[in-house]
């Protein structure tokens with residue numbers, strides 16, 4: 001025993017209360033999570049939207065911590081992504097495979113395990129898992145998708161309605177908990193989960209004129225016609241051109257059509273319902289902001305590509321205005337930590353449930369295994385541990401978050417969790433045995449946007465996707481030479497070896513994660529019923 005250790009031992013014997021208070025020094029965790037925020041709509045990710053400077057506060061978090069460039073979801077859809085985070089298990093294991101499912105809150109989740117390990121836990125905002133949250137000392141969650149304006153919340157005491165803008169309300173709830181409600185003798189794990197920037201993209205009143213004077217850059221694939229893809233990409237319903245509704249999605253002429261029937265199959269009408277709930281003052285600000293733009297739009301009588309370009313501008317601006325609200329929340333919450341003297345011992349994480357198409361490939365929404373929706377942001381600042389401004393290229397997934405939080409807390413990681421703790425990576429280590437591929441499986445079909453079920457593997461260089469319901473469709477991309485995934489190499493000569501190898505790796509991954517779901521082709525009759533074939 002060296003002299004320092006002897007001194008520490010003597011200190012612990014003489015001052016046991018101080019020694020036991022070390023437990024309270026375990027880091028706090030502030031998990032700020034949004035809905036549908038694509039990494040390429042974050043400045044620090046250096047995507048094509050960077051020039052708009054959409055996220056100064058999230059960029060600052062990256063400058064203070066570590067940004068993960070290869071961060072992916074396991075199933076690109078809201079509820080399932082959250083269920084994976086709660087459990088550290090793939091969708092087929094936690095039972096929440098698509099948004100129609102209900103999450104079994106009685107199962108093992110990381111917040112319950114953190115509570116057992118002595119953490120105080122709370123969640124505010126969008127849960128999207130149905131049912132009353134378990135594993136939280138306090139919670140206020142939006143029912144279902146929630147509303148942007150004057151939303152309801154489900155709380156342990158019953159339903160409440162709060163006037164204001166959802167992102168701001170959720171931020172205030174979290175800040176209030178930090179200031180007035182948490183126990184000061186316990187470390188905490190606080191989940192702040194925003195509805196924004198989910199469809200329908202309704203910005204805060206103060207952001208309605210943001211970006212008025214600029215043109216948002218267009219993605220290079222805005223007019224992609226999916227010519228080289230397997231057939232499913234030509235049978236979806238998420239095109240800006242054909243499926244994005246001027247009134248419903250873009251609020252053109254917002255008042256007269258409040259009660260018109262939805263133009264798109266299975267379309268929800270929450271945005272219209274939400275406008276009916278807005279106060280006359282809120283609606284007045286909206287009308288003042290959009291009416292002159294709508295008048296100019298009607299006068300221009302756009303069609304074809306010019307109409308797509310106009311719709312894209314309106315969509316991208318509203319999306320980025322919603323992002324702006326989230327970015328401000330990150331700034332406010334970090335300021336609150338500082339004000340309370342908690343900033344030095346709190347890990348702050350920013351993430352979102354999946355990526356999103358911001359006009360990429362001519363689309364909005366997510367679901368596909370293509371890069372824009374497969375990628376999710378993950379940025380973490382851990383003062384004194386994570387090197388400021390560092391970036392990791394290792395492949396991580398939302399499957400890893402539960403394990404990471406438990407590891408941070410010094411709690412045991414259950415053997416049935418399927419991901420990996422990111423703590424070594426956050427400490428700057430580069431484990432040589434880290435995963436070299438990820439597994440993906442999407443299930444929600446037939447459903448809104450009509451993106452068929454698919455599973456696949458992504459390695460550092462290649463991606464192999466299997467659309468199993470429609471015959472036997474496959475896609476193979478070389479991400480090094482074709483990052484936009486425009487050239488499907490499946491079945492092309494010279495790629496037989498790579499394909500066979502990826503198929504074998506994919507089989508191994510399905511075995512490793514014990515996924516026996518999917519893989520069966522449906523009958524031709526069923527296919528015709530759900531998808532008229534051209």
Ligand code: CA
Nearest residue numbers: 035036078353
């Ligand atoms: Ca989402």
